[in-house]
Amino acid sequence: MRLPWLSIAAVLGSVIAVSLIAVKNVDGYSPHRLINVSYDPTRELYQKLNPAFVADHLKHTSDSVDVSQSHGGSSYQARQVVSGAVNADVVTLGLPSDIEGLVKRGLVDADWRSRLPNDAKPYYSTLVFVVRKGNPLRIKDWPDLVRDGIEVITPDPKTSGNGKLTILAAWGSVIANKGSEDQARDFAKAVLDHAPFLVPASRAAGVAFAVEMKGDVQVAWENEALREVAERKGAVEIVYPPLSILAEPSVAWVDANVKKNHSELLAKAYLEYLYSDDAQKIIAREGYRPWNEKIAEAFADRLPPINLFSVSLIAKDWSDAQLKFFAENGVLDTIYKPKPRTN
Secondary structure: OEOOOOOOOOOOOOOOEEOOOOOOOEOOEOOOEEEEEEOHHHHHHHHHHHHHHHHHHHHHOOOOOEEEEEOOOHHHHHHHHHHOOOOOOEEEEOOHHHHHHHHHOOOOOOOHHHHOHHHHOOEEEOEEEEEEOOOOOOOOOHHHHHOOOOOEEOEOOOOOHHHHHHHHHHHHHHHHOOOOHHHHHHHHHHHHHOOOOEEOOHHHHHHHHHHOOOOOEEEEEHHHHHHHHHHHOOOEEEEOOOOEEOEOOEEEEOHHHHHHHOOHHHHHHHHHHOOOHHHHHHHHHOOOEEOOHHHHHHOOOOOOOOEEEOHHHOOOOHHHHHHHHHOOOOHHHHHOOOOOEOO
16 A cells, blocks of 8 residues: 655653643633643654644633643553553554553543544654664665564564554565465564564664664664654664555543543644644654645655555554554564563
8 A cells, every 4th residue: 555645761651841831720720731641752743742732722712731741652651541640631642552442441432533533643654764874784674674683673562652563564564475474473573583672662762773873773663763864963864665554643632531630622622733734744844744645745855655554454453453462462472582671
């Protein structure tokens, strides 16, 4: 399927970046701080989006808003919301299945996909490879990751959406090329076997590869790869494999919490803003593929066309993929070999 418009230390816990904007009383309630619990590599994205939303919100109301941000591995973040460790008003997570986990625990209503445009997916992404300058090992496609001596840097699929997507993308690359399920399993295992260690989340993987110069190739979110190339000033570069997975970060307000926090209208406005033209342009500039096709076309030089396969190639949907691959006694438990952890 061709979709041209899609194309240091780990943080154990939440990293909070609080905007310095006072909050007024709303309808007699105490001042409210809107908390967005997001996945690991969206720090820079929401550092741009949050003040833009605040400014836009002030155009329509007299209320100032204070938006706080929390980041970590997507699956870890979902568990933080479930445990109550973070009182999330909204979640902007890396995998739809992470939000479905909140649905199963009664925190998010079952109709969350239908409450926002495009099934509550304001942007898309994929996984690419980051290699050393000049690509000295000529890494071009998924099979290259398991050549003799190649060390793959990827996050832990137990905690990270990036890590889970690495397994799904590796598996799907075999199925898309007419391989069998057994061959896909062997290949996904081989990719993990080529990882010398695992980190909890994607940002730490980038630090290990691009800053600490560990490993030969990093399997990374596209936006993380773009950021690393810009920051390392030519020391690393991006390789787009011939085929990769369509990653579908998804968003929802947390019904159980917004009712308690009296923040439902504000949370809804915040997520709806992500679909605005201004927000979609910020999304594209930060390396995510926007839902708005015209804006995506305007950023085609930054986000080039890439062949992407849907999760439906390897599972019924994201929830089924979670059960098949990552639930207890799922595929991951049969191929996962504990690795040294770095923080």
